[in-house]
Amino acid sequence: MYNLFFQHFNSKVQLTEDEQAHIKAYLTLKKIRKKQYLLQEGDVCKMIAFVEKGALRAYSVDENSNEHIIQFGLEGWTISDLFSFLTGEPATYNIDALEDSELVIISKSAHEELLQTMPKYETFTRLNITGAYLAMQRRLTSIISASVEERYQDFIALYPHIAQRVPQHMIASYMGLTPETLSRIRKRISSK
Amino acid sequence: MYNLFFQHFNSKVQLTEDEQAHIKAYLTLKKIRKKQYLLQEGDVCKMIAFVEKGALRAYSVDENSNEHIIQFGLEGWTISDLFSFLTGEPATYNIDALEDSELVIISKSAHEELLQTMPKYETFTRLNITGAYLAMQRRLTSIISASVEERYQDFIALYPHIAQRVPQHMIASYMGLTPETLSRIRKRISSK
DNA sequence: AAAAAGCATTGATCTAAATCAATGCTTTCA
């Protein structure tokens, strides 16, 4: 059940069996069905979710009710509205499930207590957020400096498993494009 | 000399005098003149720089030799090519000074030793990177979901001190626009 | 003090992506 989570944890910070059991006591499991919300805009985000199985997305909705995907969360990734989680402000994102999914949930109080009491958990958290920062910086850099073609090809190269599992119009949304434009980009690439 | 650095540190994690002195021994000061490079693309980034005074920018240069500003670093901010610093890969960004500046430099070995030996330094690092992550997420969200006008106005509202000190064409570059376009956007806004 | 470099603005034109609209295919569900 918590396999992937601890695999991921151990790959960053090695835990003993005891430590693992200790952490496990702070975690809960949650199953969520396709299309179900994990978080809705306006609510306060009360947990961090680690994806054991399945796929989710975080997205915002603008005034023209267009959806903009901020982040995908597949197996092995963490998904949350971190700003809301940390500040207690209302969430600006929605998070919902693209497939039936299984999540490892870390509540706010669990997170804080583990941070206070367990240096290894703090290290894990630091490494996690650092990785997320670097991934986002790569994305931002590519948005402001590369052509759409390059960006699409980089995306496919970097996240082939996402491209396979997620409808194309969501990838367009993630890239800040309309579905029509992405379709034409693909056509252009394939004819080269 | 290290005033702002420790002010910033204490605001996140409170230090005793002794701890402060201990950390100080790991830091060095560096003055850098306007237009001078702190880091050049292709070199390995060997330090994190905290800006005590002055202003810098991190930017990439694309195949058409257009510059794209990734980040500004004014007083109180940290600037680095974190990916290169952490992995030892060649840097993909240039960093140079927009004004004569004073930096607090943390070398790779200092950073690693402090992380290993001083829990408060790890906490400081974690909070710092978390803040940087949230700032970047806000920027990314605004890029993929807001109009250019809104984005410019958000920028001005959020970083008025940057807008005052930095030439307009660099703000255009930061926003992924040409200088001409930003000029027209401003005109459009002012005539409302 | 003169020359050069850097900068913001404006105009004219071009181009990439958005929008609007329609079609056919596939998956979902009632």
Added chain:
DNA sequence: TGAAAGCATTGATTTAGATCAATGCTTTTT
């Protein structure tokens, strides 16, 4: 199993921003 919803593609048109080019102003350099 039949209807509806979801999805990708293509075409026609519009639009926002890029590009090319020129001007005047300010700051820096010599």
